[in-house]
Amino acid sequence: MRLNQNILLLGKKVVLVPYTSEHVPRYHEWMKSEELQRLTASEPLTLEQEYAMQHSWREDADKCTFIVLDAEKWQAQTGATEESCMVGDVNLFLTDPGDPSLGEIEVMIAEPSCRGKGFGTEAVLMMLSYGVTRLGLNKFEAKIGQGNEPSIRMFQKLHFEQLAVSTVFQEVTFRLMMSEPEQQWLLQQTSHVEEKPYRDRWLEPH
Template identity: 85%
Template sequence: MRLNQNTMLLGKKVVLVPYTSEHVPRYHEWMKSEELQRLTASEPLTLEQEYAMQCSWQEDADKCTFIVLDAERWQSWPGPTEESCMVGDVNLFLTDLEDPTLGEIEVMIAEPSCRGRGFGTEAALLMMSYGVSKLGLTKFEAKIGQGNEPSIRMFQKLHFEQVAVSSVFQEVTLRLTVNEPERQWLLDQTSHMEEKAYRDGPTEHR
């Protein structure tokens, strides 16, 4: 997360900010959900373990993690804290040592009331645009549980194609190769995105 620890991405529906210790309590509450544990293949952690995980992620050079905020709520400053605006997270894992241009993307919209509103789609688009323009990525993969139809459909709408099914892990792998037409489409979809230094703007007063 050293890659993006001072980066904030502003979209229309969502704002992406680095995962900091102030986000941990809300994140911890989310991950008590058995549904989210199942969808993300996660084990429940104690609050202390969650803080330790956040610290380790912050030092990782091969992980790019943003917390997804509800842009409308976040922009209604003065008022809500970032923690109260949180709706999910989005991650890029740069762990393929043989191919540094490949990023594995994950998106989680944890707040039930915020699902089906395009938050996940925009979060994924902003992250992919950032990956292409700032990190030199040309390929993306998404590994999704076979039962997670909404997430599979979302990535298919983002031009990902299914390339593998694992019956052992009960997940499908979808992939997108960012050729020039795809790159232009992605940049067009995110032409409204603003990149700012984190803690500039409303959050610096909180």
Template identity: 80%
Template sequence: MRLNENTMLLGKRVVLVPYTSEHVPRYHEWMQSEELQRLTASEPLTLEQEYGMQRSWREDTDKCTFIVLDAEKWRAGPSPSEESCMTGDVNLFLTDLEDPTLGEIEVMIAEPSCRGRGLGTEAALLMMSYGVTKLGLTTFEAKIGQGNEPSIRMFQKLHFEQVAVSSVFQEVTLRLTMTEPERQWLLEKTSYVEEKPYRDELAEPH
């Protein structure tokens, strides 16, 4: 999605930046992991295919993605590369043509050493706030593998409620409807977040 290609979101634990070609090699390395393939229900791609996916994420209007950087490493300086700070990604899919206010959210913390530190939770909050304020979303869904207890618990802490179970796909669907109280809660939880312009000379297509 081109809407966020110049947007950077600064949180306390994470920094969200657009997915550029600079990030592809590390991302491709992550996705060789059988565990991550299973958790994300994805097939391994070649590096060239991964560059192609990055371009489609940039161009497609129904996908919004940010790379999640570890804020502690990113702020440590002097000017660490974003690739060395990468911990995962967070995505929104706007795939329901009949309901443009519905977004499906996915969060992946790929670096094992970064799990359990609240990075996924903050990345989800920042992305939800972005979805509400910039994309006009009022409902979020998360589809998670039945065995992925940490992810299910994380979304339940973010007020999502389980609405469906698919034995075929072995996944549960959780949903959060942004009533006015939920909207106020979300905006208060993310009131500290700074939005800054993101410029990257390496962001041109591969």
């Protein structure tokens, strides 16, 4: 999505940056993992296909993707590559042409050492807030494999409620309706998040 290609979102634990060609090699290595393929219902791609996918996602108006960086590592390393700070990604898909207020959210913390630290939770909260304030969304869905207990617990903790279970796809669909109280709660949870122009940090003295 071109809308977010010049935006950086700075949280406490994670930094969200647009998915660029710089991130593709690390992302490609992650997706060789059979575990991640299973959890994300993905097929392995060649490196060339991964570059093509990154390019199309940047251009598609119905896909908003951010790479999740470890904020502590990102802030500590002067001139470090973003690739070395990558821990996962978070996505919003505008899947229903008949309902532009609905977004499907996905999050992946690919680095095993970075799981269980709250990175996924903050990334999802930041993405929900971005969806509400920048994309005009007020309904969110998440489709999670039935065996992915950590993700199921996380989305339940973030006020998502079970909507449906598919035995065919072995996944559970959760939904969050963004009522006024929910929106206030969300904005409170993300009040610390700073939006900055992407790439400016490399110009700042440390």
